[in-house]
Amino acid sequence: MATSTALQTMVQPQHAKPKQPSNNIIKRPPPPPPITPPQSQSHSLTTSGTITNNNNKRQKKLNNNNKVFSLPEPLRDVRVFEKRGQVGQGTYGSVFMGADLKTGNVVALKRINTEQEENGFPITAIREVKILKALNHKNVVSLKEIVTSKDSGEIPKNVFMVFEYLEYDLTGILETPEIKLTQHHIKSWSYQLLSGVHYMHTNKIIHRDLKASNLLVNRKGELKIADWGLARSWNTDMKKLTKKVITLWYRPPELLLGCDKYTDKIDMWSVGCIIAEMFRRSGFLRGRDETAQLDMIFKVCGHPPPEDLDYVHQKWPNWKNIVPENKQKFFPRIIQQELKMHLPISQASWMTPKAIDLIDKLMILNPDKRLDAYHALEADYFFENPFVKTDPSELNMNFAVTSVHEWEARKKHERIMAMRAQAAKQQQQQNNNTAGRRPP
Numbered sequence: 100m101a102t103s104t105a106l107q108t109m110v111q112p113q114h115a116k117p118k119q120p121s122n123n124i125i126k127r128p129p130p131p132p133p134i135t136p137p138q139s140q141s142h143s144l145t146t147s148g149t150i151t152n153n154n155n156k157r158q159k160k161l162n163n164n165n166k167v168f169s170l171p172e173p174l175r176d177v178r179v180f181e182k183r184g185q186v187g188q189g190t191y192g193s194v195f196m197g198a199d200l201k202t203g204n205v206v207a208l209k210r211i212n213t214e215q216e217e218n219g220f221p222i223t224a225i226r227e228v229k230i231l232k233a234l235n236h237k238n239v240v241s242l243k244e245i246v247t248s249k250d251s252g253e254i255p256k257n258v259f260m261v262f263e264y265l266e267y268d269l270t271g272i273l274e275t276p277e278i279k280l281t282q283h284h285i286k287s288w289s290y291q292l293l294s295g296v297h298y299m300h301t302n303k304i305i306h307r308d309l310k311a312s313n314l315l316v317n318r319k320g321e322l323k324i325a326d327w328g329l330a331r332s333w334n335t336d337m338k339k340l341t342k343k344v345i346t347l348w349y350r351p352p353e354l355l356l357g358c359d360k361y362t363d364k365i366d367m368w369s370v371g372c373i374i375a376e377m378f379r380r381s382g383f384l385r386g387r388d389e390t391a392q393l394d395m396i397f398k399v400c401g402h403p404p405p406e407d408l409d410y411v412h413q414k415w416p417n418w419k420n421i422v423p424e425n426k427q428k429f430f431p432r433i434i435q436q437e438l439k440m441h442l443p444i445s446q447a448s449w450m451t452p453k454a455i456d457l458i459d460k461l462m463i464l465n466p467d468k469r470l471d472a473y474h475a476l477e478a479d480y481f482f483e484n485p486f487v488k489t490d491p492s493e494l495n496m497n498f499a500v501t502s503v504h505e506w507e508a509r510k511k512h513e514r515i516m517a518m519r520a521q522a523a524k525q526q527q528q529q530n531n532n533t534a535g536r537r538p539p
Contacts, residue, residue, distance in 0.1 A: 174244075174245055174246055174247045175244070175246045175247075176246060176247060176248070177208065177246045177247065177248045177257070177259050178248075179199065179200055179201070179246065180197035180198060180199055180200065180206065180208060180246070180261075181197060181198045181200055182195045182196070182197050182208065183195070183196045183197060183198060183205075184196050185506070186207070186504045186506060186507060187209075187504055187505070187506045188506050192209065192210035192211050192257070193209075193210050194207055194208065194209045194210070194506075195207070195208045195210070196208075196264060197261075205264045206243065206261050206262060206263065206264050207261070207262040207263070207264045207265075208246075208259045208260075208261060208262075209259060209260040209261075209262060210257050210258075210259050211224045211257065211258045211259070211260065220258070221328075223328030223329065224258070224260070224328065226327070226328060226329075226330060226331060227242075227260070227326075227327040227328045227330070228242065228245065228260065230304060230327050230330050230331075230332075231327055233302075234298075234299070234302065234304070236294075236295060236298045236299075237294075237321065237323075238291050238292070238294050238295030238298070238321075238322060238323055238324060239295055239298070239299070239323060239324050240262055240263060240265070240315060240323040240324065240325040241262065241263045241323075242260060242261070242262055243261045243262065243263065244261045245258060245259070245260060245261065246258075246259045246261055247259070262325070263323075264317075265315035265316060265317040265321075265323060266316070266317055266318050266501065266502040266503075267315065267316040267317070267502065267503055267504065268311070268312050268313070268314060268315050268316065268325075268503075268504045268505055269288070269311040269312065269314040269315075269316060269322075269373070269377070270310075270311040270312040270504075270505035271312075271503035271504040271505050271507060272316065272498075272503065273311060273376065273377065273380045273381070274380075274505070275500055275503050277498075277499040277500050278498045278499060278500055278503075279498075279499070280377075280380075280446075281495065282449045282485055283485060283488050283493075283494055283495075284320075284377075284494060285374075285377045285378060285449065286480070286481060286485070286487045286488070287320065287322075287487060287488045287489070287491060287494055288314075288316070288322045288377065289374045289377065289481075290476065290481055290487050290489065291321070291322040291491065292314060292322060292324070292370060292373065292374075293370065293472050293475050293476050294472075294476065295322075295323070295324045296309070296324070296366055296367070296370060296472040297472035297473055297476060299324070299330075299366075300363045300366070300471070300472055303332055303333055303334055304330055304331070304332055304333065305330065305331060305333045305363045305365065305366055306324065306327065306329070306330045306366050306369075307329040307330055307331070307344040307345055307365065307366070308326060308328070308329040308330075308344065308345055308346060309324070309345070309349060309366050309369035309370060309373065310345075310346045310348070310349045310369065310372075310373065311373055311376055311377075311505075312504075312505040313325050313326040314373070318496050318501075319491055319492055319496065320491030320492060320493075320494035320496050321491045322491070329344050329345075333362075333363060335362070337360070338360060339359045339360065340359050340360065340361060341359075342354055342357060342358070342359050344365075345365060345369060347386060347388075347389065347392055348372065348382045348383075348384055348385050348386070348392070349368070349369040349372045349373070350368075350369075350392065351364075351365050351368035351369070351466065352368075352393065352396050352397075352400075352415070352464055353365065353414065353415060353466055355389055355392060355393050355396075355417075356393070356415035356416065356417040356418050356421075357415060357416035357417040358414050358415055358416070360414070361466065362466055363471075364466035364467075364469045364471070365466070367461050367466075367469050367470060367471060367472065367475070368461065368462055368466075368469065370461055370472075370475070371458050371461030371462040372384060372462070374454075374457070374458055374461070375438060375458050378438075378442060378446060378449060378450050378454070379441055379442055379443070380443055380446075381441075384396060384399065393421065396464075397430050398430050398433075399433060399434050399437050400432055400434050400462055400463075400464055401429070401430050401431050401432030401433070401434075401464070402423065402429040402430050403464050403465065407464065407465045407468075410465055410467070411465075434458075434459055434462060435455050435459055438450060438454075438455050438458055438459075439455070451480065451483065453478070453479045453480040453483050454480045456478070456479070456480070457470075457475065457478040457480045460475075460478075461475065
């Protein structure tokens, strides 16, 4: 699939001058420039009028003018893979673990159900394919190919996106008590997440749905950003963008208050929520609806300070509907104190002042003042003891559970709760029967 020129031409980051390290902190060199993405198929025109595709030698002669045009590669049938069980469920289909029948390579098969769409194919899937074909980074999930489900000569009923398979997602890890984490896991995965986001933003892509369940982890300790259905190319000249993006718990205040001219800083708020979630092993700000979510944000992060009110009035259309009647009702910012609360006992000491400082700066209300990915990678948190493991292979990945994803963890939890409810019901019946047999 062809990609836009903006996606094909990757912008090299302009690195800021490195800060001088303090005596007890080792500073890393500036982040490496993004890896050059794969280019779209190139073509050349011969003197005889032949259009040749340098990456595809399949050609078809048309007319008698010696003109030759390339044909697209046919999509393989999904039956070349053996399905080995479902690992996820999304809006437009299911995700399965599979294996190539010829090579044995394990993959993830994301089914896109085209029968539910009036136009035949979801726009989110088109965007996801387009963007993933343009990006190439160690912290971005790899799209291998597209396959279809159809009988011979028929229009495909289902389309499958074939991804590299990773054994875990972050939600599955955090919701599985048997999996014991260390400081090194949290620090390395935070760093890898920021590296992927830095690459993405440098190349003018915003993800718009960063959350723990969309971050995949393999047994090598590598973290990769997945589920790019809401992602899009972006630039500062865009006037109006979709507001209904990002899952509620990870959604920044500017979106909740109606801003439609936002920046890549919306992803940075989500990153702050995710890092806090890793420390707590549960969501940081968990509102039941948009109103409750906004209320929770202001109680923790405070109302906008006086110096930001002009910005808020200009950029947040719905602010006028919720602005407190007087300044005495403005909440103070207590996020640093809140980050120390509700931590697992074994992990409480991991939330150091420098970790708190990083999350605090990622969750500033005014996106213009919010930390970007490049500067977040330079945060002192990564270079205090213990020093961040930039090589994921150094992480201890000998978990008690060999594979778990959010969908599987939730299903397991539902089964446990159903068993407990059934046991409680049986116990109540036994108590009632015993009470009924007592002599008067």
